Amino acid sequence: MFRPISSEVLSDNWGILTKYEFELRRRNGEWQRQTRETYDRGNGATCLLFNPETICVLLTRQFRLPVFLNGGIEALIEAPAGLLEGSDADGRMRAELLEETGFQTSTLTHLFDVYMSPGSVTEYLSFFKGVYSASDKVANGGGKSDEGEDIEVLEVPLSEAMKMIESGDIRDAKTIILLQHLMIEILQKKS
Incomplete structure (x- = not known):
């Protein structure tokens, strides 16, 4: 089904950009030679606190260079997330929540793992949901300034967040998936 021919690392800076040449067996049995580039920056986790x-x-709201370059959006609204960096997804997500939002949660539930851009990026994200209350705020949040983070924390009514998807104020895929998952869960409980 897959026969590797060659690989060449094009960049090894923030992540690893690699050019691959390979043959892929098509459904009709023929082998087709292809060239693709992949970007590997590690796997991550994301969580919606409710x-x-x-x-x-x-x-959260923060500057994202790719989003700015491809649309001029100065700040992206999204669910907290971060790279695993060798940690387990649950533990890393708890650390990211504290770092980005200042909130700790005792209730963190793993939902599923998703490849967000499988055509070129190797990363998959572990999706979580968590429960919070005002008393769970134990730090300022805002991210790590030495890592270039300047994160604004937003507490948004769920109904407003859903409207923000329609208006284009929320354009982040992981956030939309998490918000829609939560809304479906709430609607199922009501019926």
């Missing part, structure tokens, strides 16, 4: 008392979610 307050069932206020029906609000915690989101």
Whole structure:
């Protein structure tokens, strides 16, 4: 089905960009030679924190260079996320939540793992949901300034967050998946 021919690392800076040449067996049995580039920056985790008392979610807003270059958007609204960097997904997500939002949660549930851009990026994300209340805020959040992070924390009513998807204020795929998952879960509980 797959026969590697060659690989060449084009860049090994923030992530690894590699050019691959290979043959792929097509469904009709013929072998086709292809060349592709992949970007490997490691796997990650993301989480949507939900307050069932206020029906609000915690989101973040920060500058993302690729988004700015491909649309001029100065700040992206998204669910907290981070790279695993050798850690387990649950532990790393808890650390990211504290770092980015200042909130700790005792309730963190793994939902699923998703490849977000499988045509060129090797990364998959572990998706989580968590529950929070005002008393779970134990730090300032905002990210690590020495890593270039300047993260604004937003507490948004779930109904407003869903409208923000339609208006284009939320354009981040992982965030949309998490918000829609939460909305489906709430609707299923009501029926």
